[in-house]
Amino acid sequence: MKTRIISQSAAALAALCMSAAAMALPLAQFEGQYTLVSSTTEPDSNWRYTKGRIAIKKLDDRHVSILHACEWMKSPKEVCSQRYVAQWRSGAIYLQDRNTWHERMGFEPAARRLTVLTQGVDGTLRRDVYEATTAPLTDKALVRRMKREQDAVDDLIDEPAFGEFGKWEYRKNRIEVAR
Numbered sequence: 815m816k817t818r819i820i821s822q823s824a825a826a827l828a829a830l831c832m833s834a835a836a837m838a839l840p841l842a843q844f845e846g847q848y849t850l851v852s853s854t855t856e857p858d859s860n861w862r863y864t865k866g867r868i869a870i871k872k873l874d875d876r877h878v879s880i881l882h883a884c885e886w887m888k889s890p891k892e893v894c895s896q897r898y899v900a901q902w903r904s905g906a907i908y909l910q911d912r913n914t915w916h917e918r919m920g921f922e923p924a925a926r927r928l929t930v931l932t933q934g935v936d937g938t939l940r941r942d943v944y945e946a947t948t949a950p951l952t953d954k955a956l957v958r959r960m961k962r963e964q965d966a967v968d969d970l971i972d973e974p975a976f977g978e979f980g981k982w983e984y985r986k987n988r989i990e991v992a993r
Contacts, residue, residue: 841902843923844989845870845878847951848944853887855940860888867956868928868944869964876902877979879967880909883951883959895959897967901984907991908984920990 850866866884873879877899884894899910909919920929926946933939951957970979 841878841907844907844921845872846926847947848928849947849949850884850942851945852943853940855938857938859938861934861938862887862940863942864890865953865956866942866944867951867960869960873899873971873979881960881963881967883956883963885955895963897963899979899982900989903984907989909987909989911983911986914987918987920992922992924992
């Protein structure tokens with residue numbers, strides 16, 4: 815009887831550990847460097863990127879920063895960068911609720927592909943696809959823009975002008991993870 819209870823307890827503990835590992839896997843797989851492979855709009859317009867890079871870095875056990883540096887097709891010299899924070903909870907990744915109402919993200923862990931859909935104020939929809947890369951970022955404009963966003967995230971952590979990112983709302987914008 816004792817052996818059976820111990821065996822069942824061990825099996826339950828192993829299943830729980832495997833479930834916890836599986837739950838942590840998407841956030842760990844989400845981290846990394848991504849390079850732009852395509853940027854398209856519907857209907858067709860110049861509101862797309864010619865190049866782009868996303869860096870996703872762990873902030874703590876539940877949060878990652880998402881840094882984005884890009885270059886506009888029509889205006890390559892204009893500012894083109896963003897920063898976000900995403901939170902892992904309840905088996906899903908949620909993008910911060912502030913200033914993200916017009917964007918949706920999807921992540922394919924098997925392909926290490928990130929897709930960003932952005933709704934324009936003019937009704938256009940931009941679809942940007944990024945794939946994981948290990949190549950160093952060498953484009954001077956993207957390096958400069960990425961550094962600016964990293965400095966902003968560092969300031970956010972060191973001196974949280976908008977409150978601590980852990981206390982922000984992460985409810986409306988779930989990052990869809992392909993299973």
